Amino acid sequence: MSSAAELKLSRVLGLAKKFNNFYLTGFQKGDIRPFLVEGQQCGLIKSDVLKQLVKYPEVFCIRDCEHTKQGLVELNPAFRDYNERTQQLEKVLRNLRSEGLFPALQGWRDEYFEVKSEHNALLKMERAATPLFGVRKYGVDINGYVIHPKHGLCIWLQQRSNTKETWPGKWDNMVGGGLSVGYGIKETAIKEAAEEASIPSHLVKNLVSAGCVSFFFESRQGLFPNTEYVFDLELPVDFVPHNADGEVQAFELLPAKECVERVFTPEFKTTSAPVVIDFLIRHGHITADDELDFTQIVELLHVPLQSLYTYKTRLEQMQKLQQQKLPNDANNCNCPNLPPVRPLENGHKKAA
Template identity: 35%
Template sequence: MESTRRTASDVKNLSFLDLVNECDNFRFPANHGSRDPSSFTSPDRLVPWALSQSTDSPVIGLLKPEIIELLRREPEGTWIIPDPNADSRSRYRVSFHPSIDTPAKRTDVMKKLCEQWRDSGTIYQDIIGPKKWRNEMYPVYRNPFGVHRAHDPHAAEDSDSGNWAFDMERSACALFGVITYGVHMTIYHEDADGSNVRIWVPTRARTKQTWPGYLDNSVAGGIPSGMSIFESIVKESMEEASIEENIVRTYAKCVGSVSYYFRTASGRLQPEVEYVYDLKVPSGVDPAPFQPRPLDGEVESFDLLPLDTVISKMRQGLFKANCAMVLIDFLIRRGYLTPDNDPDFMEIVTRLHGRFGYEKW
């Protein structure tokens, strides 16, 4: 998730709705989908990216005109980019060529394209240049609200019958407006009566490619292709926080998800779904195995902070935007944020579970 231009010192008294607005900050313009020829030259126009030109083909991303112009330069037999003035009755969309009709073929096309742009030295170096390249493949699904089942990227069968459509480089996802998926977990202590909640809060490394130095959720990360949702939280817990696998498998509980439509400072679209987990440190046991510690260099330190302190730092804008969303969800589930103490309660609750305006894609 690319950071915005706002720095942590810009705002000191954000409301919870302000925090939601920082993350869920994109809405489609009123003229989205217009067939007016003049709209096709607008730099802000978003063109559906589908698997094929078939009218029932799912739309899996949204492309700006600048991306479409780059795709026009690709070899014949790779992309279908119709003339927008050819048939005003049909829905205009960009798609793979009909011969690119399986997950493996699409993955190969996207891999070559993104690596070519990475190595060009000129195209989107601030997004997918060598310093931004993640070397991590993300899954793209036909239906973002459908089954997200891990597939085997090394399997011999190249079936196009499931929800998984193809894989692509993580850092390039924002260029193509595809929905990405991650996992976030809150590790916390509380007294036996449910009071005195303390949360383990990491400070992101200053060398991170995105949001350096901001505060984060206890454990968080993307879901790489070929890995299930829960296995991703197990992996991230060890890599980022040194939490052993058996601890996570025993105590981590899925408590829902948040979804939001984020637009970066550079105008890139990053619709995201975050699967949310809680890990309550049980009372009466040795707390040492539950204490997160930096391991892979992505976190500078972990601090066990009282809930009031966490909320104060949220309001100061010190948390990464989507991490604040997850913490707001925690506050609602625990009864700290209610319709009686926040006039924006309903707006906040509904915005935590957005659908990205998907029916407009």
């Protein structure tokens, strides 16, 4: 391999480290706390956000614990169900938005993502606020490509509208969108294909599921522990996408080599780069024979986010302490009048 080729390919690893900047270095800073809902960890909160949440002791319990040096943040367990948790959190978020303290909230969309623990939906949260709480986010991306008779593999990219709340004017995958409340994965892919690129039903039915990528990025907006469900869609050579929802200002079809170069530029959306790299690997344009750091790159496309949200729950700890007849740590919580804990028939414990 020539030195020029080595230099070029080494940029792939550099880019993979860039969109995993928090995963690689963020936990070492020591300024994050687990965020718990119903005793389950579903997020991470940094110190700048924590400074504001302490102003709402009726909503958030800020307490010390033996398992984390910084302690933890818990949504008040007195909130009994999905709707009450959502409403109480929404009040805080709207207050923070009105105060103009966080850039992320200036992109308020009135679009909601579900906050989940494994497969259980605990509440819904305004999309713009999710980076402040480090909750896992899910989306879909479609790689639209063409096998061109002259240029070979070519990939469609979109240029985001300059009025987009996030990454305005940046180049992006042909189609992409977040999983909003009430929509499934394939359903979201089909919806976004129609809205962003006007892909007709007789073509979109050829969508091929290609797994997912996951990464953990941090920006001035907050934390982005993202999982993107990926679809491939081969398109006719004469098909040209057209935007229908005003969120895209242009499309461009690029040969694979030119697409790689575009991804490395500051004009490309950083958090969409994993999808393009994954596509190029699967189609043989980035290989282990050419890339010395190939295995590390692949691993950074599939960060095990689930292993980062495994803090032992408060209820489990209390159960163990009660079994050992030791006092619990409720007095270390700043929530006023925490409800007592009572056993249920199935052995779990819940606020009375």
